[in-house]
Amino acid sequence: MKILMIGAGGTIGKMVTPALKGHEVITVGRNTGDITADISLEVAVDNLFNRVSNIDAVICTAGDSVTDNLSKMNKDQFMVGIHQKLCLQINLVLSGMKYLKDNGSFTLISGKMGEFPVNGSSGKALVNGAINSFVMAAAQEMPRGIRLNVISPSKVSDIDENELIEAYVRCLETAINGEIIRVGYNKQ
Numbered sequence: 001m002k003i004l005m006i007g008a009g010g011t012i013g014k015m016v017t018p019a020l021k022g023h024e025v026i027t028v029g030r031n032t033g034d035i036t037a038d039i040s041l042e043v044a045v046d047n048l049f050n051r052v053s054n055i056d057a058v059i060c061t062a063g064d065s066v067t068d069n070l071s072k073m074n075k076d077q078f079m080v081g082i083h084q085k086l087c088l089q090i091n092l093v094l095s096g097m098k099y100l101k102d103n104g105s106f107t108l109i110s111g112k113m114g115e116f117p118v119n120g121s122s123g124k125a126l127v128n129g130a131i132n133s134f135v136m137a138a139a140q141e142m143p144r145g146i147r148l149n150v151i152s153p154s155k156v157s158d159i160d161e162n163e164l165i166e167a168y169v170r171c172l173e174t175a176i177n178g179e180i181i182r183v184g185y186n187k188q
């Protein structure tokens with residue numbers, strides 16, 4: 001498979017990318033990767049899909065959001081996650097679904113705080129919950145057999161690397177569509 005791996009240089013990306021070595025993987029990041037691009041910019045996403053053709057799968061492990069106590073959060077801080085994690089991934093799907101090969105797949109990223117928030121996580125929870133909802137709804141309308149799923153990991157110290165990799169392989173290689181795959185939720 002030809003896989004566009006966005007965020008390969010990050011904490012989660014570094015756990016997943018080596019497991020994809022049987023595939024042709026093109027890594028993307030703001031500052032690191034085969035291609036450097038800020039994919040929060042719509043024009044950069046269009047450029048990316050124009051530049052790399054015949055993509056079978058897009059994996060996104062990129063995205064920023066703000067963590068702070070609710071009393072210290074303001075609208076701009078909520079907007080960081082909305083723009084840099086939620087809209088970034090929605091736009092990746094909206095643009096990419098025109099270019100992906102038939103029966104291709106998108107695997108987005110959310111996080112446990114979307115379903116099990118703790119104090120100080122409202123900026124993350126809002127965005128992660130929205131990404132999960134987007135995936136469940138949008139997956140039903142993907143064209144040409146393209147599938148859309150999301151990995152929702154717990155914090156990295158609670159993740160079993162094999163479980164994480166297995167989750168990505170399921171998204172790439174099985175027929176699942178519209179699924180939220182929870183990883184590391186059972187650890188405290």
Ligand SMILES: NC(=O)c1ccc[n+]([C@@H]2O[C@H](COP(=O)([O-])OP(=O)(O)OC[C@H]3O[C@@H](n4cnc5c(N)ncnc54)[C@H](OP(=O)(O)O)[C@@H]3O)[C@@H](O)[C@H]2O)c1
Binds near residue numbers: 031038065088109155
């Ligand atoms: N780490 C965790 O414990 C954890 C748990 C649950 C969910 N998550 C979620 O998983 C995602 C990744 O987390 P992480 O800890 O791996 O983050 P990270 O270490 O900060 O890595 C993020 C990666 O994404 C790239 N990236 C970020 N914004 C980008 C943009 N606008 N355009 C292109 N590339 C961009 C970065 O590229 P550069 O380095 O080149 O800038 C980097 O390679 C986040 O959405 C996070 O909320 C993380």
